[in-house]
Amino acid sequence: MSAKTKILVFRMREIIYTAIFAVLGIILLVLLFLMFLPAAKQSSSQEDASVPKYIAGVYTSPVSLNGSTIDVEVVVDETHINSIRLVNLSDTVATMYPLVSPTLDTIASQVCQNQSLENITYPSESKYTSEMLIDAISKALTLAEGDI
Numbered sequence: 001m002s003a004k005t006k007i008l009v010f011r012m013r014e015i016i017y018t019a020i021f022a023v024l025g026i027i028l029l030v031l032l033f034l035m036f037l038p039a040a041k042q043s044s045s046q047e048d049a050s051v052p053k054y055i056a057g058v059y060t061s062p063v064s065l066n067g068s069t070i071d072v073e074v075v076v077d078e079t080h081i082n083s084i085r086l087v088n089l090s091d092t093v094a095t096m097y098p099l100v101s102p103t104l105d106t107i108a109s110q111v112c113q114n115q116s117l118e119n120i121t122y123p124s125e126s127k128y129t130s131e132m133l134i135d136a137i138s139k140a141l142t143l144a145e146g147d148i
Helices: 012-050 091-096 100-114 124-145
Strands: 057-065 068-076 081-087
Touching (some): 068 091, 068 124
Antiparallel strands (some): 057 068
């Protein structure tokens, strides 16, 4: 066995080209990985968003106030609560219960903005009116979800 020393001579140009191709290969692998990994997550989140939550339509829930009945009307499409309003509100009921209409307007704006009945705030002076209206909205949304 002869112990001959081998000397390798590299040109600087070859080293630079090799380093550039190695860096480009690593960048390409990272980009491919990032490009295909989130695509699977986005498609599953898009599928969740496209699943209808409600059956589109207009749903009402009756509220009885001292013998008079008013209806809370909830309009929904497949994924959103569009509007909430009072129907069949006579002048006598509006006069006898002046907090019903402004309280519903406050609650309706919060529900339409949050798309949920959670974390609804209302003034303490209209606590019982608010709870009664939230219960009626909840019943109408239960009908809209098809959980009857």
